[in-house]
Amino acid sequence: MATVEIRDVRKAFGSTQILHGVSVDIEDGQFVVLVGPSGCGKSTLLRMLAGLENITGGEISIGDRVVNKVPPKDRDIAMVFQNYALYPHMTVYQNMAFSRKLAGAPKEVMDQEVQKAARILGLEQLLHRFPRQLSGGQRQRVAMGRAIVRNPQVFLFDEPLSNLDAKLRVQMRSEIKDLHQRLKVTTVYVTHDQIEAMTMADKIVVMNHGRIEQAGAPLDLYDRPANLFVAGFIGSPAMNMLAGRIKDGSFIDGGGTRWPLPPAHAGRDGAEVVYGIRPEHLRLDPNGIQARIQVVEPTGSETQVTLRIGEISLMGAFRERIVANHGDVLAVSPDLPLVHIFDKASGQRI
Amino acid sequence: MSSTTTGWVRPKIEQNWLIRLLDWKPFLIFICLLPAIGLLAVFLTYPLGLGIWLAFTDTTIGRSGRWVGLENFEFMFEDPIFWNAVFFSVFYTGVATIGKFGLGLWLALLLNNHLPFKSLLRAIILLPWIVPTVLTAVAFWWIYNPQFSVISWMLIELGLRDTNVDFINTAWPARWSLIAANIWRGIPFVAISLLAGLQTISPSLYEAALLDGSTAWQRFRYITFPMLLPILAIVMTFSIIFTFTDFQLVYAITRGGPVNSTHLLATLAFQRGIPAGQLGEGAAIAVSMIPFLVFATLFSYFALARRKWQQGESND
Numbered sequence: 001m002a003t004v005e006i007r008d009v010r011k012a013f014g015s016t017q018i019l020h021g022v023s024v025d026i027e028d029g030q031f032v033v034l035v036g037p038s039g040c041g042k043s044t045l046l047r048m049l050a051g052l053e054n055i056t057g058g059e060i061s062i063g064d065r066v067v068n069k070v071p072p073k074d075r076d077i078a079m080v081f082q083n084y085a086l087y088p089h090m091t092v093y094q095n096m097a098f099s100r101k102l103a104g105a106p107k108e109v110m111d112q113e114v115q116k117a118a119r120i121l122g123l124e125q126l127l128h129r130f131p132r133q134l135s136g137g138q139r140q141r142v143a144m145g146r147a148i149v150r151n152p153q154v155f156l157f158d159e160p161l162s163n164l165d166a167k168l169r170v171q172m173r174s175e176i177k178d179l180h181q182r183l184k185v186t187t188v189y190v191t192h193d194q195i196e197a198m199t200m201a202d203k204i205v206v207m208n209h210g211r212i213e214q215a216g217a218p219l220d221l222y223d224r225p226a227n228l229f230v231a232g233f234i235g236s237p238a239m240n241m242l243a244g245r246i247k248d249g250s251f252i253d254g255g256g257t258r259w260p261l262p263p264a265h266a267g268r269d270g271a272e273v274v275y276g277i278r279p280e281h282l283r284l285d286p287n288g289i290q291a292r293i294q295v296v297e298p299t300g301s302e303t304q305v306t307l308r309i310g311e312i313s314l315m316g317a318f319r320e321r322i323v324a325n326h327g328d329v330l331a332v333s334p335d336l337p338l339v340h341i342f343d344k345a346s347g348q349r350i
Numbered sequence: 351m352s353s354t355t356t357g358w359v360r361p362k363i364e365q366n367w368l369i370r371l372l373d374w375k376p377f378l379i380f381i382c383l384l385p386a387i388g389l390l391a392v393f394l395t396y397p398l399g400l401g402i403w404l405a406f407t408d409t410t411i412g413r414s415g416r417w418v419g420l421e422n423f424e425f426m427f428e429d430p431i432f433w434n435a436v437f438f439s440v441f442y443t444g445v446a447t448i449g450k451f452g453l454g455l456w457l458a459l460l461l462n463n464h465l466p467f468k469s470l471l472r473a474i475i476l477l478p479w480i481v482p483t484v485l486t487a488v489a490f491w492w493i494y495n496p497q498f499s500v501i502s503w504m505l506i507e508l509g510l511r512d513t514n515v516d517f518i519n520t521a522w523p524a525r526w527s528l529i530a531a532n533i534w535r536g537i538p539f540v541a542i543s544l545l546a547g548l549q550t551i552s553p554s555l556y557e558a559a560l561l562d563g564s565t566a567w568q569r570f571r572y573i574t575f576p577m578l579l580p581i582l583a584i585v586m587t588f589s590i591i592f593t594f595t596d597f598q599l600v601y602a603i604t605r606g607g608p609v610n611s612t613h614l615l616a617t618l619a620f621q622r623g624i625p626a627g628q629l630g631e632g633a634a635i636a637v638s639m640i641p642f643l644v645f646a647t648l649f650s651y652f653a654l655a656r657r658k659w660q661q662g663e664s665n666d
Contacts, residue, residue: 073563
């Protein structure tokens with residue numbers, strides 16, 4: 001187990017800058033998720049951590065040792081690949097034992113370690129099968145087993161669940177989290193799925209265009225997104241964002257509708273802002289803003305409703321079961337303490 | 351007019367014997383297979399059958415032969431020139447195959463890296479294989495020429511030798527020279543086929559192996575080689591068959607000489623059958639290659655080509 005420090009790391013392929021100076025501190029035993037849309041540089045960062053990509057600038061250290069020039073095998077890390085990268089010509093046992101075999105470990109030690117990892121992951125019955133004969137979830141577990149046998153200081157996961165179907169993904173998600181809680185090994189996990197990030201992470205690092213938008217605990221990011229990108233990325237269904245300006249202690253959206261404003265922002269008269277309210281923070285309120293119903297989507301636990309106020313479309317998620325038709329009027333109001341206000345020009349939270 | 355749309359009945363088509371015959375499945379299968387079977391029969395089965403038949407007769411050119419049983423084979427087995435050809439065929443195939451695969455695999459591994467002008471290099475490497483064999487043979491015949499050899503000339507100009515090199519006028523130098531020419535010609539096929547095989551290996555396997563702590567040699571030994579083995583086996587089968595039955599290179603460069611020392615079974619069979627006119631004897635020599643080829647094919651097919659990890663039920 002070890003801390004990981006990423007200090008002002010840059011990456012360029014030729015003249016194309018992929019990472020523009022990224023810094024992350026990872027504590028011992030922490031589960032950190034790098035999340036962002038495709039092409040944001042999160043996988044590149046992970047591969048640099050693993051030693052599979054050169055570092056153009058900056059410094060990466062694992063356990064107080066700068067590893068910029070250390071070859072991958074000496075970094076004391078283990079990685080689970082998106083396509084698992086299991087050796088197809090080796091059995092599950094041989095796949096898991098491979099690193100130990102290369103290190104010249106005695107047969108009994110190797111056997112013990114593989115059996116232990118197999119027990120943790122419930123793979124005892126599959127040790128003599130070839131990867132082809134396994135299901136997606138089993139292959140995923142073998143890939144994790146191979147990582148566990150190495151007994152590394154840091155686990156790296158590169159979108160490990162993206163090849164699984166939705167149900168299995170949820171199951172493996174909790175298996176990985178459970179595994180982390182048992183082994184307490186520092187883990188860096190890359191995904192583009194914000195739900196995976198929210199449910200698994202101790203700390204989320206949201207990346208976009210090679211920069212870190214915000215890093216912090218999942219609920220901090222949800223409660224206090226630092227900017228419009230994070231606000232839109234974290235949370236499902238996504239936050240409603242209305243552009244407009246502040247006037248006489250209220251917010252006036254583009255269609256002229258007047259929204260209540262948290263008292264802290266009341267003094268910024270005339271400011272151009274974005275008014276953010278999560279769908280689950282809209283309440284049914286007979287005295288609220290009149291909206292027309294576009295679509296009603298009941299999920300059972302809640303009802304998601306697409307609403308229209310003038311030209312503006314927004315989403316609401318309500319605990320109540322709503323029975324209504326297209327075009328009906330619904331009066332809603334925002335939960336005032338949970339409204340987010342962003343500066344329109346910079347996109348930053350104010 | 352409205353009655354025609356509602357009361358329309360599909361007219362009964364007169365089923366004559368031809369239509370009924372073509373609707374009969376066994377006949378249809380036969381008809382569809384006929385062109386392929388015809389071609390195979392005329393161009394493969396008949397020549398092979400005729401060759402085997404001739405091997406049991408005393409046919410010469412201009413006289414149809416009589417059945418003589420195993421007489422040709424009895425004569426052949428006591429003929430030192432035949433045994434010399436058997437030895438050289440096996441030696442030629444063995445050494446040339448090792449050379450081709452050693453160098454071809456090395457070349458394929460080099461080409462699998464990121465090199466500048468990669469596609470141009472690949473195209474150049476295919477050249478020896480594209481050139482007709484006879485042209486290769488003529489070129490090598492000049493290269494090995496006792497008087498005008500370019501290699502001799504270079505060595506003398508460089509001051510490394512005083513006399514021309516004897517490439518093809520004594521037995522062993524001639525054998526090695528022919529093997530060298532065959533290797534030169536065979537490398538592209540091996541290199542390009544193995545390169546295709548190498549490119550099917552996922553780069554993430556090498557990355558995983560890198561993290562598992564492997565050295566470059568261990569990655570070759572435990573990842574590249576086992577995963578290349580199935581395609582290696584198939585390419586090797588083809589290569590062995592083509593090398594063992596080689597004719598053009600040897601016949602164009604040495605014609606089996608000096609003193610029959612470089613005869614392969616194919617050149618000896620031709621020598622006996624056509625210029626010497628002993629068709630029966632020549633056919634017997636050609637037929638004697640069959641067991642070896644069958645063995646080589648079965649060996650690589652069963653022992654190398656099919657691996658357990660490629661079978662098994664797939665869950666994809």
